[in-house]
Every structure is written in structure tokens, then in C-alpha cells.
Amino acid sequence: MSTRSVVATALVLIGLGFVSPVHAQETTAAANNSGLIIQWSIITAGFALAFAAGLGALGQGRAVGSAVEAIARNPSATNDIRGSLLLGLVLIESLVIYVLLVSLILLFLKPFSA
Numbered sequence: 001m002s003t004r005s006v007v008a009t010a011l012v013l014i015g016l017g018f019v020s021p022v023h024a025q026e027t028t029a030a031a032n033n034s035g036l037i038i039q040w041s042i043i044t045a046g047f048a049l050a051f052a053a054g055l056g057a058l059g060q061g062r063a064v065g066s067a068v069e070a071i072a073r074n075p076s077a078t079n080d081i082r083g084s085l086l087l088g089l090v091l092i093e094s095l096v097i098y099v100l101l102v103s104l105i106l107l108f109l110k111p112f113s114a
Helices: 003-024 028-032 034-073 075-109
Strands: none
Touching: 034 075
């Protein structure tokens, strides 16, 4: 890790540390904007699910393609490759399911409403 990236990360964390107390204070205008928060949580949930599903599908496609190529190169390792492939596909799909769960929580439970 280069010194430049360490310094940049430290500056970002320090900047966020100074800005976070400003967002922690709730004003009366922010309390009245619960409808706006609900609308943005629905939009955010939709975009998060779209990105997770799309990128999960791309990851699964690359994993299957690489597994097929590896089996074509070394047919004697088919069982090992298949096991690793299934484990990888399960982990990729579990990430998409976690995003679905968070999206459903944002849509139906409305965690930001009073």
C-alpha cells in the first residue's frame, strides 16, 4: 500500500469525522420530511437490487465460463472444479439475496419513520 493512498484514506476519514456531527443533529424540517425519506429509501432499494442482480449475474456468468474452460483444459479435475464452482455460485447468489432482504426491509418496515 502506497503512502499516497494511506494519506488519502486518512484525510477522507478525518473529513467524515468532522462532518458526521452535523448530520447527527435533527432539525424540525428534517423531522417533517419523513415522506421524502421514505421515497428515497424506495428508490435506493430499487437501485441497490438492480445493481446487485446485474453484477451478480455477470459474476456468475464469468464463474461458469471459467469453470467450463478449466474443465476443458483438465477433464480429470472435473469434480474439484464443480465443487468450487457451486460454492462460488452459492456465495454470489447469497449476496444478491442479502440485498433483496435489505431492500424489502426498506420497502415494508420503514425503519426511518418515527
